[in-house]
Amino acid sequence: MVYVYILASFTASLLQSCELCSGYLENFCFFIMEKFNVRLLLVFCSLSLFDGGIARAVKSQGGSEEWGYVEVRPKAHLFWWLYESPYRVEQPSKPWPIILWIQGGPGASGVGIGNFEEIGPLDTNLKPRNSTWLKKADLLFVDNPVGTGYSYVEDAELFVKTDDEAATDLTTLLIQLFNTNESLQKSPLYLVAESYGGKFAVTAGLSILKSIEAGKLKLKLGGVALGNSWISPEDFVFSWGPLLKDVSRLDNNGLEISNSLAEKISQQLKDGQYTEATNTWLQLETVIGDNSNQVDFYNFLLDSGMGPVALTGSAFSNGNFAVNRYSRYLNSLRFAAGNNEGNLDSLMNGVIKKKLKIIPANVSWGGQSSYVFSYLEGDFMKPRIAEVDELLSKGVNVTVYNGQLDVICATKGVEAWVDKLRWEGLKDFLSKKRTPLYCKDDQATKGFIKSYKNLQFYWILEAGHFHLIDKFEMQNQEVGYINWYRKSIHI
Template identity: 40%
Template sequence: MFKFFFTVISLIIFLSHGQVHARKGYGNYEQEWDYVTVRPNAQMFWWLHYVNPLNSSTNGNFSVYEKPLLIWLQGGPGASSTGYGNFEELGPIDLDGNQRNHTWINDYNVLFIDNPIGSGFSHAESFSAYAKTNLEIAEDLLECIRNFYYKLPEFIDVPTYITAESYGGKMAAEFALLWFKEQKEKKIESNLKGVALGDSWISPIDSVISWAPFLLNTGMIDIRGYDLIQKSIEATKLAVEQERWQEATNLWGRTENVIMEIVNNIDFYNILEKKKPNDYFDIRDELLDKLMNSDVKEALGLNVTWGEQSSRVFSILSGDFMKPAVHIVERLLNETNLEIFVFTGQLDLIVATPGTLAWVEALKWHGKKKWETSERKTVVVDNIIEGYVKEYSNFKMYWINRSGHMVPADNPSAMKQILKHLTKG
């Protein structure tokens, strides 16, 4: 994998306008990274990518601290923000080593956090160091951000937004609520402004319930397939209703397997992606693992094996996996003034749009009736309809066309509009 380098002139321009003392890590842009001991034996890793003023439409005539800070949290639980989010979706360099023209760092400072403990380069030095609940994950993240501000106090006043995908959204919601309370009580100096929940695992059972109708209506299965999948869904639903959480997670996995057998493999993250029959192996996962444990690890001077503990993270959180976080989103709407965004890709199966809409419509909050009657508007970019948006007060929902689970990668034009709306331009 080749590396890129600034010219001397470019570096002088960046430092004079950006006013930062960053390090050179992997690629031709300014970065900073560090570990935080969030609890005994629990090491959380963060990797900051400063906004690149040379690629900005403002031609570098600003300080980097004039641009918002976006925090990216990956899903799983156990997937890596520094790996998947960075190289597969929105970072400056893609997995093939090419510079990404729609990278978020063209317009924002981006902080990738490997979370929960055990994801990516974050690691646990004992079994007790792993987070067991969503609240513990949020507490770890808050401790991480405290340390981030301690190391880089210039960001304390910078408008900050948590952005997340999949299970990362479940973690982000609780993190945002906890952070807002600490900020309001002046227990942390910061400028948290909002949270964006992308294809998020907020109401797991609503997502699962949507699978059979979604597959039937898109022509992926017939009535016989629908009945077989629905039978497995009903068993999962009953386990959730009876709060048999570990069993519910097992039944969720079984339902996915039933779907895979009936359709002879499908991409749960984008139903239109081409898949080979009975091929469950993703070659790009192997490429990412190789990249992170060679060039990236060397460039950042790390001695931890990236992804080594990821599967353990999921196993430890399996009893928490199917628990909903809808009540957390309700509290965000009722108890905070944060911007709350929800966005969903129309081709996503794992967190299908009908399931997301089900829990959104059921939210209990002060603006519910006015949100329901609000006009649903088109999102148009370069005369193309990229999706739709509905909003009232501080709550916004985006439906994204031509996108699966990974909206930043699948429809970067729509994602750019979402971020512009979130950060108020």
């Protein structure tokens, strides 16, 4: 069942500024929480707003935005937010696309981070973003999987435990949204993913295709884009040591320890010890930090903690180091750019929650996000190369793009897993010469692209894991991926 709220435009209250705070309280990625009994913590989700599974409807006539909940399984609720572009051009020969933004983590909020930090119409200060991707497409954000952002479950057993379960839930949401809306059905849907979201994107892409083929889902899948995506964890952990040795962040001693733990992870994966591999991965991150003087895993030119936002000792006391590392990194970039306002947690649990109106009173944005990773720890280190292969073999356009300075999803690792593809066009793809990319009148090389049939690879220079924030001027170039898609499938 879909619970929808439609609004014509942002109200005056939405344009109010938010108070400065030190960082997100968002669970982005890459940490393990000890599971404990959270059933009592989840009881609050059964609220008076929902009576017998029926929502109190909140609607307004017309509008450029829609949002709501889909109960993808009994007592499991996914939240979505759709923006219709004011730049939309109606051309029968070139249908206006929809981008479904898939955030990483697992447990990071696309409705919050992807929307207000990266590609949505407003930034965290609620000021217009000149580089919004609405200039090229309608935007659909989903807090995926359940438990992320505004999405929630009413029982801890309903958290997903595999990428495939998350894909099934996301497909259920799309069935509810698209099958009853002929306007949406006219637009090709592009899955654009970041970090762990890449694993969600390729599994969801296949789930979507199967539902389309079975006649259960009325939409056209335009393509899948994988940005700095965690597709093959084994290839990434083997890339860390050599990369950091090459850029002088590790010496031979650090390299030896790093490679030793990578070998241990490889053996654990071969033995099917996936949770143990996740724990060793955490150990490897700690070892690299100790031997590199805490290199930033999202940008090897930085130290973890650079910038005016610093952590207190208590930030490391509860196992949430990776969460705070993510918060610290994004906030340091914001401060460096002269933006010292706009705390995302306060924004999402304040004026945005009031705007949306349908968020249950006792559901806070990010309130369950920490459990999302914990329940997926057995799937976290599993590769999704086979899923990329299957998408390519089915003719789906796949774009891979990666920031040069990333460590966690290093370009060395991406190139390694691409080389393992069994797609029939791989040999011809690898033999192609790269084409340099430029930005406007700047003749300095900003990146490279290699393309063959339905596979494209973008190398983005001077950018790290969050290249949309690191490399602001490349955003319009990146939106160009969608234009390439449109040409490649003749729409």
